Structures are given as C-alpha cells and as structure tokens.
Amino acid sequence: MNLLDPRLEDELGDGYLERVRSAQYQTALCLLLEIDRPFGRFHWTNVADRSVPFIGLIEHTNFIEPVRYGGRRFLYVANYLEPGDALLDLGPDELIDSYLPGLRVVNPEFTKDWIRERWLHVEAAAQPVVTSGYVRRIPPLRTPSPGLILANTTQIYPEDRGTNYSVRLGTEAADALLESVREREAVGAAS
Ligand SMILES: Cc1cc2nc3c(=O)[nH]c(=O)nc-3n(C[C@H](O)[C@H](O)[C@H](O)COP(=O)(O)OP(=O)(O)OC[C@H]3O[C@@H](n4cnc5c(N)ncnc54)[C@H](O)[C@@H]3O)c2cc1C
The missing domain is CATH 3.90.660.20 (Protoporphyrinogen oxidase, mitochondrial; domain 2)
Structure with missing residues (x-):
C-alpha cells in the first residue's frame, strides 16, 4: 500500500525513500x-x-x-x-x-x-533483518519533508526491536519534531 501522495514523495526524494524501502x-x-x-x-x-x-x-x-x-x-x-x-x-x-x-x-x-x-x-x-552495512542505510528520524518525522522498528539499532526501545524512539521522535518546529520558528523570526 502506498501511503505517500506524489507531492510528498517528491519532497522526500529518492535518496530517503530508497533507505526506507531497503528495509527487509x-x-x-x-x-x-x-x-x-x-x-x-x-x-x-x-x-x-x-x-x-x-x-x-x-x-x-x-x-x-x-x-x-x-x-x-x-x-x-x-x-x-x-x-x-x-x-x-x-x-x-x-x-x-x-x-x-x-x-x-x-x-x-x-x-x-x-x-x-x-x-x-x-x-x-x-x-x-540487519544485514552488512545496515547502520548506513537507517533513515534519519527527520525526513527531508519539514515537520515530518519517521519512527519505526528499522531505526532501532544496534539493539533488537522491543517495547522499551520503542519508548526511547518515541522520545527521540518528539525531540526531533520540537527541534524542527524551533528551527522553522527561528527562520520565520529572522525573515
Ligand atoms: C510478533 C511480535 C512479537 C514481539 N515480541 C516482543 C517482546 O516479547 N518484547 C518486546 O519488548 N517487544 C516485542 N515486540 C516488539 C514490540 O511489539 C514493538 O517494538 C512495539 O510494539 C512497537 O511499539 P510502537 O508503539 O512503536 O508501535 P505499535 O505497537 O505497532 O503501535 C502502533 C499503533 O498505531 C496504530 N496505527 C497505525 N497506523 C495508524 C494510522 N494511520 N492511524 C491511527 N493509528 C494507526 C496501530 O494500530 C498500533 O496500535 C514484538 C513484535 C512482534 C510483531
């Protein structure tokens, strides 16, 4: 199922989407x-x-x-x-x-x-499935689309996925979202 509309797909770009789609x-x-x-x-x-x-x-x-x-x-x-x-x-x-x-x-x-x-x-x-070079393919939480954060089990590394790491990832996702909001506010204030 494709959840992305074409505009958002363009905004994310091939490089980011390749990382997401490389997950096995x-x-x-x-x-x-x-x-x-x-x-x-x-x-x-x-x-x-x-x-x-x-x-x-x-x-x-x-x-x-x-x-x-x-x-x-x-x-x-x-x-x-x-x-x-x-x-x-x-x-x-x-x-x-x-x-x-x-x-x-x-x-x-x-x-x-x-x-x-x-x-x-x-x-x-x-x-x-963690394969050779996995760490270099993990998509960052902050996506190229401003304000859009991705958080899922493929980003839990080097530990195996589990509920405790999901709580940690949730906190990191919330921090990443706040950081992107602050950056946008700072850009808005400067212009
Ligand atoms: C078979 C199996 C066994 C596991 N065993 C263990 C274990 O023994 N110990 C352990 O620590 N971890 C285990 N895990 C891993 C653990 O379950 C996950 O890491 C954890 O549940 C992830 O938490 P989460 O809140 O990020 O996502 P989830 O628990 O998947 O919660 C996401 C929620 O979002 C909802 N959702 C999705 N899309 C939408 C939408 N568009 N709109 C609204 N709601 C939506 C879903 O219905 C779901 O309720 C297991 C996982 C599996 C699959």
Missing part, C-alpha cells in the same frame, strides 16, 4: 492456543532445534495465573519466517497439524483435544 523483514506467524490444561512448566521457551518448525513457546498463564483470565490458559506458539515460506499459506488448523510433531517433542503427551480455541495472526513487517 521477517514475517511473524503468531498462533495462539487456548488449552484446557498446562502445556509445560515454563513461561518462555526459546526453540533452536531446526527439526521443530517454530521458534518459541510462550505459555502466558505460567506467568500471569489463569485465575486472571477466568480460569482460561493460553499458549503462544511463536514463529518468524522469510516472506514466501510455505507455512504462511496455511490456515490455523493446518498449521496446528504441521506443528503437532514439534509440540510433542516438547510435551509428548500433548494432543489436539487439549485445544479449546485457536487464533492465527500474521504480521509481514515484524522483524527487521
């Missing part, structure tokens, strides 16, 4: 299961076994107790994938089927009968 992302495939009993003992399990087709299990109700959710239990099966990965074409039930052997690696007793409800969410621009 992994897609997040978020499968949330409501289950009728605990899946495991842990809140957060990172999975680095390539034979398992997902990268993490976050059993939320091992952190915040089920009583807070009317006795319901939730397991988030996390995955980050290259665009075009075959798993992205699956619906929630097909995805559960393809995850089943992996879920059983972690808990051999798990069966689909444990699942009460399921939700599948997909976010294409979920995880910026």
Whole structure:
C-alpha cells in the first residue's frame, strides 16, 4: 500500500525513500492456543532445534495465573519466517497439524483435544533483518519533508526491536519534531 501522495514523495526524494524501502523483514506467524490444561512448566521457551518448525513457546498463564483470565490458559506458539515460506499459506488448523510433531517433542503427551480455541495472526513487517552495512542505510528520524518525522522498528539499532526501545524512539521522535518546529520558528523570526 502506498501511503505517500506524489507531492510528498517528491519532497522526500529518492535518496530517503530508497533507505526506507531497503528495509527487509521477517514475517511473524503468531498462533495462539487456548488449552484446557498446562502445556509445560515454563513461561518462555526459546526453540533452536531446526527439526521443530517454530521458534518459541510462550505459555502466558505460567506467568500471569489463569485465575486472571477466568480460569482460561493460553499458549503462544511463536514463529518468524522469510516472506514466501510455505507455512504462511496455511490456515490455523493446518498449521496446528504441521506443528503437532514439534509440540510433542516438547510435551509428548500433548494432543489436539487439549485445544479449546485457536487464533492465527500474521504480521509481514515484524522483524527487521540487519544485514552488512545496515547502520548506513537507517533513515534519519527527520525526513527531508519539514515537520515530518519517521519512527519505526528499522531505526532501532544496534539493539533488537522491543517495547522499551520503542519508548526511547518515541522520545527521540518528539525531540526531533520540537527541534524542527524551533528551527522553522527561528527562520520565520529572522525573515
Ligand atoms: C510478533 C511480535 C512479537 C514481539 N515480541 C516482543 C517482546 O516479547 N518484547 C518486546 O519488548 N517487544 C516485542 N515486540 C516488539 C514490540 O511489539 C514493538 O517494538 C512495539 O510494539 C512497537 O511499539 P510502537 O508503539 O512503536 O508501535 P505499535 O505497537 O505497532 O503501535 C502502533 C499503533 O498505531 C496504530 N496505527 C497505525 N497506523 C495508524 C494510522 N494511520 N492511524 C491511527 N493509528 C494507526 C496501530 O494500530 C498500533 O496500535 C514484538 C513484535 C512482534 C510483531
């Protein structure tokens, strides 16, 4: 989707837009299961076994107790994938089927009968991919268009994107906006 009207696109210029458009992302495939009993003992399990087709299990109700959710239990099966990965074409039930052997690696007793409800969410621009020379391609917060500030996860560097860094970026964006307003006021006062 193109959010820029032609005038603004001209104002930003090719150099800035090239930086913005050079961002590459992994897609997040978020499968949330409501289950009728605990899946495991842990809140957060990172999975680095390539034979398992997902990268993490976050059993939320091992952190915040089920009583807070009317006795319901939730397991988030996390995955980050290259665009075009075959798993992205699956619906929630097909995805559960393809995850089943992996879920059983972690808990051999798990069966689909444990699942009460399921939700599948997909976010294409979920995880910026940092490649060689990345730092030189990060678009500055202040764009070439006066008063227009850009702030997104591609500008969080060298840390990985996260809510705490987004708060920092928000503060930096507000500072950048104030700076540009002050500069325009100073130019206005001088002329
Ligand atoms: C799958 C996934 C897992 C993550 N896990 C973690 C984690 O475990 N820990 C962690 O720290 N971070 C995590 N992150 C990163 C974290 O969620 C983000 O860094 C953070 O939410 C960014 O905050 P934000 O306020 O900048 O943007 P967002 O949280 O994306 O908020 C932007 C808001 O603006 C709204 N919006 C967009 N366009 C418009 C518009 N035109 N008009 C009005 N509203 C609009 C959107 O609906 C949204 O509510 C995760 C991200 C993903 C995708």
